[in-house]
Amino acid sequence: MNEQSESTPVMKWRFAIIGAILVIVIFGVGAIRESYRGWRADTEIRSLEAQANDLEGRNARLRDLANALQSPDRLDVEARKRLGMRQPGEQVVVLNGFSASGTWEDQMKMDVAQQTPQIAYSNPELWLRYFIHPKG
Numbered sequence: 001m002n003e004q005s006e007s008t009p010v011m012k013w014r015f016a017i018i019g020a021i022l023v024i025v026i027f028g029v030g031a032i033r034e035s036y037r038g039w040r041a042d043t044e045i046r047s048l049e050a051q052a053n054d055l056e057g058r059n060a061r062l063r064d065l066a067n068a069l070q071s072p073d074r075l076d077v078e079a080r081k082r083l084g085m086r087q088p089g090e091q092v093v094v095l096n097g098f099s100a101s102g103t104w105e106d107q108m109k110m111d112v113a114q115q116t117p118q119i120a121y122s123n124p125e126l127w128l129r130y131f132i133h134p135k136g
Contacts, residue, residue, distance in 0.1 A: 068074055079085040086092055121129065 069078075084092070
């Protein structure tokens with residue numbers, strides 16, 4: 001009987017320790033799960049904020065473009081280019097083989113003439129120019 005009375009308190013403590021460890025594990029898993037959900041929500045919030053900033057920037061660029069397209073100077077350029085209109089006293093020059101078709105963005109880029117002509121060099125000429133005339 002003496003052995004049984006000693007093993008009973010030890011068994012009770014073992015069950016209490018196992019129960020405490022089990023409770024700690026359950027609460028630990030719950031805490032880890034909630035912290036992961038919070039981290040995932042924070043990353044999604046940051047992603048959505050970056051997307052909103054991008055959209056605000058795009059909206060501002062489009063607003064500026066709309067304002068630029070409504071300016072009298074821009075209307076004059078578009079009337080000349082697309083409708084073939086001219087001011088009184090002006091003469092129109094037609095270039096054969098020149099096509100001004102494309103998107104409106106390409107046509108806006110065409111308004112600015114290039115200052116320097118681009119010369120096509122072969123690859124060996126480019127290397128030679130790189131080593132002999134690095135600035136030219």
